[in-house]
Amino acid sequence: MSKNPTPLERARDYEREQAPRLPADERPLFHLTPLVGWMNDPNGFCYYKGRYHLFYQYHPYSRVWGPMHWGHAVSCDLLHWTYMPCALAPDTAADAGGCFSGSAVPLADGRLLLCYTGVQPAGTFRRETQTQCAAIGDGINFEKVSANPIIDPACLPQGYSTCDFRDPKVWLGEDGRYYMVAGNRQAERQGAILLFSSGDGLDWRFLGEIDSSREEYGRMWECPDFFTLDGKQVLIVSPQEMHAREEFHAGYGTVAILGRFDEKACRLDRERVQPVDHGLNFYAPQTLSAPDGRRIMIGWMENWETCKEAPRRHPWYGQMSVPRELYMRDGRLCQRPIREIETLWRNTVRHDRVSVGEKTSLPGVQGRLLDMTVTLFPGDSACRRFTLRVAEDGAHYVLIRCDLARGELVFDRGHGGSRRDIVHTRHVRAEVREGTLTLRLLMDKESIELFINDGERVVTSLIPTPLAADGISFEADAPVMLSVEAHSLG
Ligand code: FRU
Helix, strand or coil: CCCCCCHHHHHHHHHHHHHHHCCHHHCCCCCCCCCCEEEEEEEEEEEECCEEEEEEEEECCCCCCCCCEEEEEEECCCCCEEEEEEEECCCCHHHCCCEEEEEEEECCCCCEEEEEEEEECCCCCCCCEEEEEEEEECCCCEEECCCCCCECHHHCCCCECCCCCEEEEEEECCCCCEEEEEEEEECCCEEEEEEEEECCCCCEEEEEEEEECCCCCCCCEEEEEEEEECCEEEEEEEECCECCECCECCECCCEEEEEEEECCCCEEEEEEEEECCCCCCCEEEEEEECCCCCEEEEEECCCHHHHCCCCCCCCEECCECCCEEEEEECCEEEEEECHHHHHHEEEEEEEEEEEECCCECCCCCCCCEEEEEEEEECCCCCCCEEEEEEEECCCCCEEEEEECCCCEEEEECCCCCCCCCCCCEEEEECCCECCEEEEEEEEECCEEEEEECCCCEEEEEECCCCCCCCEEEEEECCCEEEEEEEEEEC
């Protein structure tokens, strides 16, 4: 232990001392949890020098949010992670109030640039201020640049917020310049995403506002990401305080805006707006471009509204979603678990075209570490209602019910063991397509990620259900044909 440790040394000392005490078998199998303490947003998700890097919003000292550090882990397959020492701590004038979310991009000289939001606490004469800052390093150790903050909100046109200005996402453009989007808030138009460019990653110029909430999609827009997929420009934002509308639920949401970027006008012309994830626990996703060209997204598997109420059952708190490959189908942003997940498949059980009516289980289909696909073939069956129960025992179950006539699915963890009067249910569209409806469930102990029709819609939720509740049952109000393919994971 150093004598007068800096905040970063202190965090690293604490990790060395505390991490070995945390029981490894309590952690999920392949979802990243914090080394110690608390985790929120994914940060600096990138591929650098042959490995994937994932940083995260981190408070090592407790299981609740506190002064933000950056935790760090690396992986070759995005499923098995090796923890690295804490990467950033709030230890300069520019970030004394915390190192908030941001991103990472390799520089021309081979070093890795981290861009993050430096929070300056409120003082006698000023409100809390959020600025964009940089740190440069070798992938393990990072030095904050002396020019910090590299973007001060004073450089923004009038009307933008100086206290809600955060979460820079940086990428290298095809023209060799760096680009950055960051979240802000405009009094009357509310959430807004600002675009900047830079030749060296440090000296930034404001280009304009590419889109804003227009009083439709929430207030502050957090954690933007902006990329091209299959010829479309995709802007992902995580709004606070949304009203329920169309397919969006109230509160903290995730929104994908698809369209065409008009470079001259510096504006994204919208063609479609859709939720990214419909579940109870998914927020602040970030993407990377993998060496093989895949666009891979990972999100924080939590929700600000309910995480404060959640019981702290483990010595750590917070986890990431499974990494997902994004793709376009019929003009919609879809997602499926990265194919690397197949390396975790252990025993496989298949049931081909069995008829299910009364509540039943199927031999060998059970577990809480499972990658299971259920394919329904409604054909000319009179079935209108199909019910899948997972994480089931005599006292608990999580219900997934498809109303085939309405094309709607209900996800309900209300009987999953919660003692809290919080939201437990989501309704989402789930339509029969070309004669089938597929439900792919990834279960990793206390989480379920449900991919409907190959990820046309996704429902991500934590479940508090005791692990012994590992039953799965099927029920339909009239006999219906289905196939099941279930892989246990290990
Ligand atoms: C989103 C967020 C970000 C911010 C970070 C702070 O979850 O509110 O906007 O940078 O968390 O931890």
